[in-house]
Amino acid sequence: MSPRKTAREAPPLRAAVGAWEEAPIAPAGVDTEKPSAARVYDWYLGGTHHWAVDREFGRRVEKLWPLIRPISRQNRAFMNRVVSAAMDAGIRQFVDLGSGVPTAGNVHEIVRERLPAGERASVVYVDYEPVAAAHSRLILEREGASSWAGLVERDIRRPEEIFTDDLTRELIDWSRPVCLLMITVMHFIGPSDEPDELMATYRSRLAPGSWLALTHGTCRDDAPPDRAAEVRRFIEAYQDTSNPAWLRSAEELLPWFGGWPLLPPGMTSLPDWRPETPPTPIDTETRPFAWCAVARRPGL
Template sequence: MSEGRKSAPKAPAGVDTEKPSAARIYDWYLGGSQNWAVDREFGKRAVEVFPHARELARQNRDFLGRLVQAALDAGIRQFLDLGSGVPTVGNVHEIVRDNLPAGERASVVYVDYEPVAVAHSTVLLEQDGATDWAGLVQADLRHVDAVLKHRTTRQLLDFGQPVCLLLIGVLHFIGGDDRPEEIVARYRGRLAPGSWLAVSHFTDENLPPEDAAAVHELAEAYQRTSNPLWVRRRAEIESWFGGWPMVEPGLVPPADWRADRPLNRAERRARPFGWCGAAERPR
């Protein structure tokens, strides 16, 4: 994102530009342009509270890229991205398009409930000429039937074949009262053998007191956005995989999942604040 931009992008119909949105804040962390003054101001305050926010967002996005590549290498050709957010660099369909073996077909379904994410994702798929194999469902991922029974989902995905289900940086916006373990279990139950379930999540585990305090101050700040933030620990996150065998290297910080280069100092400092991993449904 250009810090010198003088005006925000045009807001699609139904978009609330008066209250910060997690999807647009994340876009700002990543240097994107689909955010408004309220999101940028929140993001700047968040970085003051938690200086690793932008780097951790980049590590999470890089994990997504390596994960999709690994799933393709494992032969998976279907992807369901829940809480896909505002399009930015390294979208799932772009990674698939750029790495799919010649002559093969794949399918991608994005799911998000936020109008700005839906509007810009729709435009991006049209610009990329990908609408015959990638589509968008506007729905809240907590409404599992609405997602799985949506016409676009049924047209593009065959749940009799392996699917890579992506829950990347989204479950920490699902509170305990919504029973995230049950939500994940319902999706997991629809996946065929050979499918992957991938998750990344914010954590305060094994941190020095000062860092843990910063995490909780950030979570408190998010309570004033349209997407409150919950912090969880490894054991709870691991339970969401339902005992499926973990794909190597297991449940690790995002920077460590099949890392392809050494980390610099800033990257090492941001490394401990998340857990991520993927598991495969036994064949």
């Protein structure tokens, strides 16, 4: 892992060739000739931080699993609704584990939009991919958000390093409620990384009134066989890479909330958690492949 740099130590900018829509500004030293998983994901989301090589790679992955793009967008929409609801509930601190490139409606954007005048909020993004970290710092710096939002370049499997990181200590007061987001990241944590213990460590850090939000890939029994085969092929293709992924059932995920009450409507499919728009045909296709839920630590 490369050494952490705070947003204030962000690398100098260099303008990439072409118009902003065609080629965004890249942080110095970041390779835009090779695809980056974080930028490919940004392309699925409709963000602006991807290059031709990322889009080409993304299209190849889409051939393997055509639902990846709608599910990515539903994940992002769920996260947006959770952050909005947490803001409405008075939470002002957000920690986003496995944050990727923070474009296309990310946490700090929602927080900034909904923050009442005169109030303060803070956001810590956590990602271990140097490319995601570099783009994140650049975006936060460019948007003038570095004083209240930052990127901690750490591995979520080592929570103590995140808790004791200088930037986390500067921005997050764990004695007050925090909204901890784990969106499309825990499926990268395999059994050998002891996810149950990891979740317990994160829960133990959260003060009463905190929220814990999770989305996770699955393959439910009601999935059409051809779609189920696609997702299983997709997961298998990643097993021998540096980013193997795991699908989990609701029964495996529910204990991760440690018995804290789930906010209504409980554990459900992405389009069904407090939807703000009418259902669409793609919702029927994606429902069997992801779970989401938000728990609130009781006691406040």
